[in-house]
Amino acid sequence: MIALLLGIFSKNKKPDINELVRVVQKNMDALTVQFSDAHGKINKFLSVKNPEFSDFLNLNLPVSCYIFDENKSPVFWNDPTTSFPFRCTKFTDSLIMNDQENGTILYLTQKIEFNEKNFYVCLYKYLKFAYSIQNNYVKTHLDENFFPSGISGISTLNTENNGYRSIPISFKKQTLFYIQANNNPKDLALNHFSIFLLLMSGVGFCFSLILLLYKNNSGNPYVNLFKIFILLIVFLLIRFAMLFLNFPFAQTEWELFNPANFAISSLIPSLGDLIVTLILLCPVIWYLFVLISTWILSVPRFILIYLLATLAGFCLFYFLLIEEIYLQPLTSFRFHEELTINYLILFALLLEAFTAFFILTLFLKILTFVSHTHPAMSFIAKNKIWLIFSFLIITAFLHTLSVSLGYKKLLSIQKTNYAGNLLSKNDFLSEYYIHQAGEKIINDPSIQSKLSRPAIQEDFIIDKIKNFHLNRNFDKYEVDVRVYRQNGNRCRINSPENYFEEFENTKKDWNQTEYAGLYLSPSLLKEQNNIRAYRYFLAITSEDSILWPYPDKNMPIGYILLNFRLNRGTQTSIMPRLFYDEKQDVNLIQQKFDYAIIESDTLIYSTGNMDVSFIQSEMKSLNNKISEETEMVHGENIYFFQKIEKNNFLVLSAKRISISDLMAVFSFYFIFPGIILTGLYFLFSTVFNIKRITSYLFPDQSARSFSFKIQLYLLIASFFPLLIVLVSSVLITFYSHKSEYLDKISSITENMTLHLPDFIENYTKGSEESEKLNEKLKEYRQISGLDINLFSRNGFLTATTQPLLYQLHFKPEYVNPVVFGAFQTQIKNKIFTDESVGKLHFSGIYIKLKSRSTNQFSGIVYIPYFASDEEINKELASVISTILIIYVPVFILLIIFGNIFSGSLVIPLKLLTGGLQEISLTKQNKPLTWKSADEIGILVNQYNSMLEKLEESKQKLSQNERELAWKEVAQKVAHEIKNPLTPMRLNLQLLERAIKENHPDVLKMTNKAITTLLTQIDIINEIASSFSKIARLPSRDIQNVNLEKIITEQSSVFINSRQADIKINIERNSQLISEFDISADPKELMSVFSNLLINSIQSVEENIFPIIEINLYNRDGKKYIQIKDNGRGMDNETKLHAFERGFTTKKTGAGIGLALCKNIIENMGGKIEFETEVGKGTVFRITFVE
Template structure:
């Protein structure tokens, strides 16, 4: 059993093992075991955290520090920060049950009362904890161990589970007393019950499910490698075409099985398997399906490329009629593959959801955006290899370069015509693809010294093609989004608003703070404060675009504010006659096209005897802007990606052809001209401006127009530069893997051998290549280092400038507020500060927080953040330390909730005596967005500039490197062309440098070689003629000896008067004549050899000469001579000496006849065919006895012959005749079967 069979058997066993393991895991791991495993992990986690708390509470020095916190506040803060960061234990210090110091402001207990000393479990609406308490006199310490962090499935920053830096589990949740499912109890280290957990509904993910996924994945990979190895073996045994077909069939079955049974996607929760991120059709239901298809196609192309030399084209090649149609089919298949690749790649843009594809904003790119880029890169790599494969096949068809060029031009013209008439696509990309094919076809042949330049040029063309195609599909995506926006504008309901109403009506009816406001103000209420409270708490964020009005009535329908109008009967009438109920308490009022109006009547029960009916009215225009609000309040039920409140879109409403209103950057014309359509029709408006326009005809009177700015030239340039870098890295990675694979394949895996092979490869690299590589890599490396340093330094400078600007702003604001204060008492001062911040918040669109000097929140412009308990109502402890203890005037602190990060600037408000009055905070909720904008702008600029610099300097460095190494190449070429006995051309170098010295020595060497060659020629000529004289003497001596003996015998017979003398005389005279003819032949042969260089070159019809030579020997008994003209031409012109060429064919045919002496049926086959475009090939094949191996090296040597009557000059003259015509002659022989002589002669012209 050879090693190949062993490897394939091992792969098959591995496949079966992986499949068996995956099935075993699926059948054996039950929900109960998952619950047990995760429960044990949670119990271990809590026990470990409790031990940390024990160490804290048993540290007497630390407890003493805590007790004297007012003397050692810095030490206490450092300890709090250490335990929070390193141990995930949150500490809170209380004095007389009042919080004094805290390690986090996400949650701060109001009091320590009610907490026992032992571990107990605390659960509120948003978080769950295990809490321990330590009391030291009037000082107490609470240690919190977070079990479950803040979660909100409707918030992308807070949709975490029972984990996130605490306990890591996606499968379990805290159980309630009403749960009937299987639960497990969690206990403290003391053995007391804490809480219970249950298994979540749906799919569960743990180490076993991940292991199951990887088992299936490895099984697929092992199976594919097995079939790849099997097909490779088939190809090497002469069944290359069948191996490719088999591998294609296997890949098709694998793809079918993946779509049918989803063995990978059902065992993993990765985003590439989620159809919510991407779905096109049943063949591409998710990103994984596109990725796997691309990988299989690349694999198949690489396989076919690896066996390309085994694929036989002889049958097709010999049929001239099929060559051009097959070549056309191959070229068109490239364009077809290109179209399929980019159509599928385009669906990654048009059919993806919540995946960012704006390559001018690199920082905002989603992880899946990079995955999609990798898929496109692999697709382009596969197409590039396929082009190389097609061009290799076309070479096998032996087409002339002009034919190949004409076929390519005809194909691209055909494709462009088809696209222009039947498919609405950009023809430019096909022209660029044709240019890539031309570079790959002729670049290596005509620009062999510029291989790197050709390679970079091809990558640039791929990047340009991809950028153009990306722009096309991105525009399609924008048009789709614009249609959705327009359809939402004319829809009866604002689905985003309705989705929020349900939560609002239940929360508002049970809002204790609202009830308190009513309670302290009844019976006559100043509703302005309540309006402000309700608006900021419930109708901020997305609903801020609605105009808010509220009316309040008691249970007797009497207005709480006597100055307000009595609207309750009006709204009750609307409920009955003119509205549609959308939630329990909210109704949609009938409104004019272009507006939405909602109202609600919500009863708020104050106590058993008092009820306040709250009437809320919301109205807006569909496309009015939403007031900016923190992203931490984002609700995933609102599809923000489709809304234009970020300024990306402009919109206008026309009625009767006249402009009614418009929003956005674009300025619309007053009259809508040239736009005709039927109601319900979407129309793309083709204006020659920098905007993309889409119109929707709502009815015969009203038309919406929405616009979005098109990418600029610089956007195209940024995209092209970025894609070039991505493709460059993908192609370089592929070539590295390819080279590494070949290296390992041909090398034994020992350190010594690997080291030897490494030095061997290094030593094979030419000196010119090392110079070019050094120059190019040095330039590019310097540019890349400069780009990285520029990005880091400029980005840091931007950050420092922004930070300094924020510090200046908050310092100036604090000073102005201090100057505006009229100091009376603490309450009055806080009221004044709150009033100032309210005015500022509405004026300059910034958020403000105001804290008391103890760190408690007094006011926030984003009250909803605290109502939702995203943060506690206490100040950031780091800010309190800097402002209160370190006495800083301002500080900027990093804040975080869930995965949302932002900065808050803090400053101290002091009185005239520098006593602290309060702390002001300015949260910058858009920090991440602002940083991303700056980073995108900076990154785009750097990518654009440095990509162009890299490309430009890359070409320039290549030019410089070539100019440096060009003299070395010329010298190397000239040295390789040095020939003794032939004129050698000297080199000229005008500079007196190292190269000039080298060339000078080369020219001197040429002169010396010519002198040496002349001496060798004289010596060889003398030696040759000496050998020739000996050969002539020997050849003449052979017939003279029998002639002498015959004359002596004839003389004796004459003297003896022999009666047979006449007969003897006739016999001997005949023999003498034969011997004299032999001497004449020898003399003429040697005379011909001596004057051989003096040949007369003329245009000869090779077919005619071969035919004439055949006719001379055609009547030889037992010999069959057949001529096969595969060139399909009656006239093939070569330049040669006609007589010598005829003598050559005569000699070869004669040798073939004599070589088969004794055969009953001697067959000689002479074939003529074109060899490429420049040569004609003549094969003379016999079925003789062949040439013995020991004689094969001497066939073309002087004086060598295998015949008793030969003189050893025939084949020498044949070779000299062919070489004098700039041709070649060689032979193939098999002993006992025959010999074939191959002759190649330069072709002058062809005539049919």
């Protein structure tokens, strides 16, 4: 309930619209202050005669700034990520809002004149970043630091639609732009934390329900089934409510609940739904199995079958779960291939670990149930640690099996799709992209301009089309661009090709697509170089063109033919996914296939590392036996033969999963759950009692013995080297690979430093064309596999092998200002930087180029690069897999053999333990024999020496014990004789007083005194007789004794002698005289009461008359006697030792009385205790049980 309330109140209510406006206006005012501050710094900076670029950077301006000279060329800039659109700028000395292709910009411009020079100062801030493509790295978004989360957009126009309001933001009463906010401020937006709390509240409700039902467990099976039915109803209601409301994905776009990332069925549309479903099912499954286990105990013959069936069911469920997760492309963790992990994979791994932990805990619970009533199973239940070890091996095996079978399933599915795509007559998506590119090409002003000139620059047109119009979506095609003149002849010299002939031949033989001028190759097998090919005929006019080979509107100024031929390779680039749009970048993990085409037993085309000799030999032997789909394994690859038509085949080849890969999977999934379980053990140990958890895992004391500790220490000693080797190997691999990569780049840059300056210098002088410079950069790119960007000595982009990086505004067309300033003022010739485009992080190297002739700064080469993340991931995966393959089997063998050999290591200790256990003070002790003179031999010799000393000590101890025993017996006898002497003395004193006073009943009192004296003399006689026999106290004479009579008789002696005022209170439950009868020795009871009364009287101060109150009552079948006095009471020290033999606070006394009383009462099955307070007296309470 607490989680539910927190979830409700933690919903992020959209702030009030007025509050949003206040926040934006406040940021706007702060921005104007920053603009003003920057202008002041710039005015002071430009007043210097020859300002340096580095001095400009030292200004540390709070906003982005570009300063242009009279020629409208930038001379100073400070932002390495954005550029300022100078051509679209209005110089009005006021704030202006402007929508650009790459976003919405707010800028302030000013024209300044210093030293007879004009400067245009442009201060700006991008309020919105726009990209023509959207993917995982770049998305159109507002500046989060400027706009609060309630703002949905900004616009320069006042537009209100689709439920959004436009609120103006102004500066000096001038409206700059409008912010768009939701018209309904009451709408609630749930954040991830709120969703988590709401989900946890549902889970908490289910667990609370299961605890309630489990606590009130009924013996009626129908009632228990009804409880399970209630749990299922609650579970189904929660799940159907989530599915119906599309909760929580409809409330917040949490990728964990995004069906596009993971989907099993309509009931489990996402990974988050799978997690919630399993968590909600856990209480139901737990309760169900507890009930089944309780019921199965009454049928002993089914217990073993039940345990095996339960284990098999759990294994099957876990296998299906991990296989499904493996088959999903975004949750499959293929660490043996590459170390690529995202939060979906992390959640999937945690889900697998949680499920394994739940299954293990439930199975241990079931075993505990069974072992309580069936001793035969107790051995298994007691060895939980070995059950856990076996469970880890089983889970690792299941993971290995799921990877093996899942890989084959994925390979089969992907093979079918891949072959289908290859054999498909049309690639509709590519046709659409080709058509879109064609529209842009025919309307490109630069291409129209080049074609309209007498000397057509074919290289420029081809480069513009390939690098600009066909760069993004055509990596899987080889593109050939041909340019034709107005008469149809090829621009290239001595080329016999003619546009019209090519068009007519294509129109005759090729297949027309749905787009005019776009044709598909007629046969999949006639194109021997590729499987699929397209031709696109474009006619270019000087005005707006239409997509048709022969436009009717205007006379063409030229023609372009685009040839597309399918290949399996992709364009090498340091940013492989940055230029992919979201609709293309589906993030699927696809298996890479090599393929070959066989036509009439002849190999006409193959790609990759296909074993051509194997294919040809198999084709000859199986030509007539190949079915629609035949697969074969050869070496490390698996081959798929698919018949296309008669005597024509498509052969696909892919890497098969190896034994080492499966061993790596087994090793990882043995270690990973083990680490999770260990972490959970220590987590629960900190929350709960570690001793309870340890006792649960190791109920048998032998499991916590020295031999087990030896095994544990050996495992720890072997695990830490594994961890150290693993970490060190990963670090060494990472840094060595990065070092090799840097060395590679350094060697490439050194080569560039030798040759590029000449090209740049010639290009600057006008003797070198830009096409040749671009061709030179392309050569370096083909050699190095790196994109190269060349900047002039003024920092402007001159040439690049990746124009899209700048055309899509991912990078400004000016060099990094920090690097530029460093090269102008420092001696450095090379600078490494960390850079980013959106969420894509990479590194860059800047090389300073110098002219050979003048040795002056001539330009900058910029090479963005990854430290080959994919290659590093693969190398790291290979290293980790190899280490795990070696160590984990050794780890498992160490556990097994450690258990076997640890027993032999502790045999000498067990021998010593046995000898120590047999040591006796009454019997003869035998020395141990050990032949070896090792440490154990020294220990045995010491043990034997101690036995000899023990024998000597035994003899001395025996003699001391005899003397001590006689002393103790003498004390007991003396005390027992003293007890009857006291009443004898009191009776004689009473008789003496009666004679002196001539008491009228002197005769009667004399007879009574004589009777008492004779009784006490008999007691003394028995004590003496017992002592004369074997020096022991009198034997007990158990009789039926009345407590009331004994108390009255013993009290009367002290009352008659006027030594104390004794009050006897008897609380009766009946009129029976036998109500207070017990079975006891009357003489012992008389001794007890006599002792207690004497102690009570002696505890009273001399100037106070003793008052003793005796209460006798019967409660709950127990008889109670309370003796309360008005004595001094006992302090804490006396209370602790009151019943100890020999302890006394009297000047005369042996300290035996209370000890003897306690011994007598307890021998009768009773209990004696007391309560005391210093200065108020003591209460002794004696309890007898019937």
